[in-house]
Amino acid sequence: MKFSASDAETLKLIQMWRRDVRHFKTDAVPEDILERLRAAMDTAPSVGNARPWRVIRVENPTLRRDIRSAFESCNEQAAGSYEPERQDAYRSLKLAGLDAAPVQLAIFTAIDPDAGHRLGRRTMPATLHQSVAMAIHALWLTARAENLGLGMVSILDPARMQTLLNVGPAWEFAAYLCIGWPEFTDDTPLLHRKGWQENRSTVWEVL
Amino acid sequence: MKFSASDAETLKLIQMWRRDVRHFKTDAVPEDILERLRAAMDTAPSVGNARPWRVIRVENPTLRRDIRSAFESCNEQAAGSYEPERQDAYRSLKLAGLDAAPVQLAIFTAIDPDAGHRLGRRTMPATLHQSVAMAIHALWLTARAENLGLGMVSILDPARMQTLLNVGPAWEFAAYLCIGWPEFTDDTPLLHRKGWQENRSTVWEVL
Secondary structure, rough: OOOHHHHHHHHHHHOOOEEEEEOOOOOOOOOOHHHHHHHHHHHOOOHOOOOEEEEEEEHHHHHHHHHHHHHHHHHHHHHHHHHHHHHHHHHHHOOOOOOOEEEEEEEEOOOOOOOOOOOOOOOOHHHHHHHHHHHHHOOOOOOOHHOOOOEEEOOOHHHHHHHHHEEEEOOEEEEEEEEOOOOOOOOHHHHHHOOOOOOOOOEEEOO | OOOOOHHHHHHHHHHHHOOEEEOOOOOOOOHHHHHHHHHOOOOOOOOHOOOOOEEEOOOHHHHHHHHHHHHHHHHHHHHHOHHHHHHHHHHOOOOOOOOOOOOEEEEEEEEOOOOOOOOOOOOOOOOHHHHHHHHHHHHHHHHHOOEEEEEEEOOOOOHHHHHHHHOOOOOOEEEEEEEEOOOOOOOOOOOOHHOOOOOOOOEEEEE
16 A cells, blocks of 8 residues: 555645644534544554553433533632633633533543553553553544544543543543534644644754 | 545545554655654644653664664563463564664653643643654654554663663653654554454443
8 A cells, every 4th residue: 555645645634634622513423424433443553452442432411411510620620720810811711622512432541451462561551541542643633534523631530530430440541532513623723822832843853 | 624535535544554564674764754754743632732742863873772672672571471372472573673764763751841831731641641642643644644664662661761862850751663664564453463462343332
């Protein structure tokens, strides 16, 4: 399989226009598109080919309400940790689309899976978490290519999420994902646009 | 920006044909392609837009030799940790392309960066490591779209890598990447093909 310059350009545009989306329409997402998102996770790199992720699609309204409340509590504590000026800036940001996103996924990492037979993680157990992050990113890019938005919510207490979703200690909470049709698209991160943290270019040092 | 079904299909193929490559040709990679790989990292999601990664391109032959030797030592210890039958299977796998890959990058994660002003990582410091994993994945897919191979080496002692590359405690070793022209391409993980760990499909449970 050989890709063309045009294929590389397509990937570049999908990556450029992928955003952390927090502004969603409530319209449903067809199941055939969600199936393509699910399948995209299978293509992610994983240590020892272990695919150490667990995905829970949260549909129960009570559970969704509890998760939203857990976010609001953490977000309020985070706001309170800043000095007044930055606290105002923080409060002006919308940091999750939990109110509207029609599809919501909780993602967990297996901390000692049989799959993979420990290959590649003996000296670096963090490779399990890296694998899960890459599976989220594979899903994220595929969502963008389907013109869907995805927002990754980390302003949550992992222990609380484990309890709410009844997930035992063999798994660690990784992220909560909101997916749906975005209110708008953008090629620039919201935090750059809003002046919270400007973009900086990656440098490759040489040794 | 709206993507077409054909754009989504292109992304799907790039993701399907991305492999962890350990078999490289020694031919050089043009600098203009490497510049596109570097720029791809800028498109990765990052917590608080912090972009908490540090990239060191390792060119020094002595350093490369020391890193290869560090890998061999860890790989030998890993092999020895298996019972005889799986030990033979392990030893039959080529797990790194350090011998031939013309471009080699050491990646580190900032553990408490000023950038991002702590947004999104208060309850989940692991988001910094997730960001770096996603930047590696963004680079990886871009390499594949350029018909380059990339292999992520984790059979290394992180403390030894910090010492070898003279990187202080503000950064944590994340991965060592080998990049170059692959000897062959494949749509199936080597560990599945070799019978080490078969592919399993991602399941989305519903709650």
